[in-house]
Each structure stands twice: as C-alpha cells, then as structure tokens.
Amino acid sequence: MLKNNLNVIIIAVAIITSSYLFSNAFQNRNKNTDTISVTGLGKTDFVSDLIxxxxxxxxxxxxxxxxxxxxxxxxxxxxxxxxxxxxxxxxxxxxxxxxxxxxxxxxxxxxxxxxxxxxxxxxxxxxxxxxxxxxxxxxxxxxxxxxxxxxxxxxxxxxEYYYTKLAELKIKMIAEATKDASTRAKSIAENADASLGNLKKSDMGVFQIIGQNSSEDYSYGGSFNTQSKNKTATITVKLVYQVD
Known part of the structure; x- marks a missing residue:
C-alpha cells in the first residue's frame, strides 16, 4: 500500500513538473516570436569619376x-x-x-x-x-x-568606368537603408497598436551597382557594373525588433 502511494506521489510530481516546464517553454517561445522583421533600402545614382x-x-x-x-x-x-x-x-x-x-x-x-x-x-x-x-x-x-x-x-x-569614393558612398547608403527599415518598423508597430522594443538583430544585404535605367539583373552575390558611366547603387538592411 505504501509502495503504491509513493508511486502515485512520484507520478503526480512528474506531471506537475513537466506541465510547468512545458508552460514556461511555451511562454518563452511566444516571447521569441513577438518580433517585427523589416527590410530597408538605400539607393543612389552617381556618375563615375575614373575611366x-x-x-x-x-x-x-x-x-x-x-x-x-x-x-x-x-x-x-x-x-x-x-x-x-x-x-x-x-x-x-x-x-x-x-x-x-x-x-x-x-x-x-x-x-x-x-x-x-x-x-x-x-x-x-x-x-x-x-x-x-x-x-x-x-x-x-x-x-x-x-x-x-x-x-x-x-x-x-x-x-570601363569606376568610382573612387565607393567606400564613402556605401556608408551613407547603409545609414539610409537602416533609417528606412526603422521607419517601416515603427509604422507597422503603430498600426498594430504595439510599440517597438530593443533591436534584436541586423543584417546587411548585398551591395549592387548597375547601369542607370538599365535592364540588368540583380545578382545574389552582388553585381558591379563597369560598362556604364552613369550608375545606380543599392543596398538593403534587415532589422529585427522586439515588440512590446
């Protein structure tokens, strides 16, 4: 009889413990998914200064x-x-x-x-x-x-056409893309009656340079046009915010 009672107690404790752990994991999972992921774009036209x-x-x-x-x-x-x-x-x-x-x-x-x-x-x-x-x-x-x-x-x-101030241009475009992504995130949060929390993650996308008004395809690894004097550069930045 004592042995049976002891088994019942052990099983009950195990059920309570597993329920607590499952509930806690579920809550943490929901917290991790309460995020907004947005992508911002930086884009600029420029003229080559080296031939x-x-x-x-x-x-x-x-x-x-x-x-x-x-x-x-x-x-x-x-x-x-x-x-x-x-x-x-x-x-x-x-x-x-x-x-x-x-x-x-x-x-x-x-x-x-x-x-x-x-x-x-x-x-x-x-x-x-x-x-x-x-x-x-x-x-x-x-x-x-x-x-x-x-x-x-x-x-x-x-x-072949090149641009000698490409590093400076890229920094400005990253800032522009980041600002664009942040603005998008704020707009989404406001329309959803939520507020943005801390920035959890940021990733920079591929830097692309193509000819202006051209039909060039964007490359997964990035493209670098040297045939056109007038060029267009683009870059993307992805931000992930916690939602409060």
Missing part, C-alpha cells in the same frame, strides 16, 4: 627582329598620338610584348595533316590609359580609328 581604356596593337613578320622593330615603331606612333590628345605620359601604361610562332597547316586528299608550315612571328602589345578625365578619354576611345588609318593594326576595347 580605364585598353587597346592592343600587333605586328607580324618572318623574323623576330623585324617584328619587334615594327612593333616599336607603332608604339612610338601611339605615344605621339596620345600625347597630341592631351594624355599625360604617366597615364599611359604599355604591357610586356607577347609573341607567337604562327603556322599554316596543309592536308592531303584524305584530310590527314600533311605538315605545318612556319609563316612568321606574331607580336602583340597592350596599352592602358587610366584617368579621371572621363569625358576626354571616352571621346578618345571613339576616335581610335585614326590610329588604324595611320597604318597601325590597333584594336580598341570598350572603356
């Missing part, structure tokens, strides 16, 4: 010496041309010369390779201009056909 323009030129000859001599002459012409356009010497950078041996393949009637005939040396060198005079270099890139007309085998790449 990089690249080009390359080539020469081919049966001997390496002749090819180098021709390439040197072209390089001097390019220097003179750029100087005449107002480009400072320290803004012009020439790369190392790349050269290849070129061959012409011949085949027999069955399509089997017969031999490779050496046709000469092909030399290529690149030139790069980096400047803060964006409009001037942009116009120069459009006039590069003048080098071709002078007898130089010149290939021009599209200019």
């Amino acid at each position: 990089v323009w690249n080009g390359s030129f080539s020469r081919k000859s049966s001997t390496l010496k002749e090819a180098y001599a021709s390439l040197d002459a072209d390089r001097d012409k390019i220097k003179s041309y750029l100087s005449s356009k107002g480009i400072a010497p320290n803004e012009i950078v020439f790369s190392a010369v790349n050269f290849n041996k070129e061959y012409q393949s011949t085949y027999n009637e069955n399509g089997t390779l017969r031999e490779n005939i050496f046709t000469g040396f092909s030399l290529t060198q690149s030139v790069s201009i980096q400047s803060k005079e964006v409009n001037k270099i942009e116009e120069l890139s459009r006039q590069s056909s003048e080098l071709i007309n002078s007898g130089i085998e010149f290939y021009s790449s599209a200019p």
